[in-house]
Amino acid sequence: MNTEARPSALIAEDEPVLARTLSRLLAEVWPELRVIAVAEDGLSAIELALEQAPDIMFLDIKMPGKTGLEVAEVVADDWPGDKAEPLFVFVTAYDEFAIAAFEHSAVDYLLKPVTAERLRSSVERLKRRLGERAESPATGEMGALMQKVQTLSASAEEMEEKEAPERIKVIRAGVGNTVRMIPVAEVICFEATEKYVNVVTATGEALVRMSLRELTARIDTSDFKQVHRSVLVNFNCILSATRDEIGHYSLTLRGLQRPIKVSRAFSYLFRPM
Structure with missing residues (x-):
């Protein structure tokens, strides 16, 4: 207040x-x-x-x-x-x-x-x-x-759609002329862009044409947690969370070379026990 x-x-x-x-x-x-x-x-x-x-x-x-x-x-x-x-x-x-x-x-x-x-x-x-x-x-x-x-x-x-969406276990992601078949369990994180979701795995990244909200409604998210309004992370892949001088956390994920930012709304997930 x-x-x-x-x-x-x-x-x-x-x-x-x-x-x-x-x-x-x-x-x-x-x-x-x-x-x-x-x-x-x-x-x-x-x-x-x-x-x-x-x-x-x-x-x-x-x-x-x-x-x-x-x-x-x-x-x-x-x-x-x-x-x-x-x-x-x-x-x-x-x-x-x-x-x-x-x-x-x-x-x-x-x-x-x-x-x-x-x-x-x-x-x-x-x-x-x-x-x-x-x-x-x-x-x-x-x-x-x-x-x-x-x-x-x-x-x-x-x-509005009147029907619950069909659950999916494998994501079909287009990469050029190839369609990658990505098991949800192998996904490191999902990142929302303006019109797509970037599906990140240890072997690369691929885009799917749907919103993050739509995608997460269709998959089993028991191993995933939201760390930002546009990012969903597989918690099995988190190696560490590092806090900077102003209190922001960034995650180091197994199989991913770049860090993932955590928003303040979800920083409580990484505070020491």
Whole structure:
């Protein structure tokens, strides 16, 4: 939480009327809360969040540029390590986003149109969470949140497709005119690029045309852990984790010559026991 006595909030909503309505209702039910910024799209929300460091973010699920889920994912990963993490409240017109998953977490949700009664309930929950975290900060909370929103995003995508994706044990990756057949167990790590996933093994690298979220939804990830919003690592391949002077970790992996960066959200995975 910010050092100032009054908590702060950022609203990300692409419909100005709805943004004003939420601001007005917040002023009624939580006068102490300062709305320090309003973003009209996902990219602006990310920029303002990292610049202003609000205590709470109210995120519309569907926005131009980045969805609310994607905004939470990026903010969680890039959040400065010397500042208390924000609490996220998702605002949505739909209930198919597995809303029940939020009930017992630091994340809350509001269904449109937002009512003062429901907002009061959310405010009470947020006040409790802010108080709890001030007394005892939760280690690894941001990493857990990133995994939650990614699971939520994958669930939403599957619901839109109406069918669960077929599980795969061997990845077919094109390399020039050749198709490499790569067993998932032999993968050192998966790295997301703009439109592809780079599949890294001890014998080379290959691209597959799908998102990291889509790929991980189709494979057995029991041996893999996320260490960055765009990187999934086979934990059986980790030799060591090295921390630099500002607290960032990098991994040395068996079979890979270059290090892999760990984001602050997942640094708790490598702290000494």
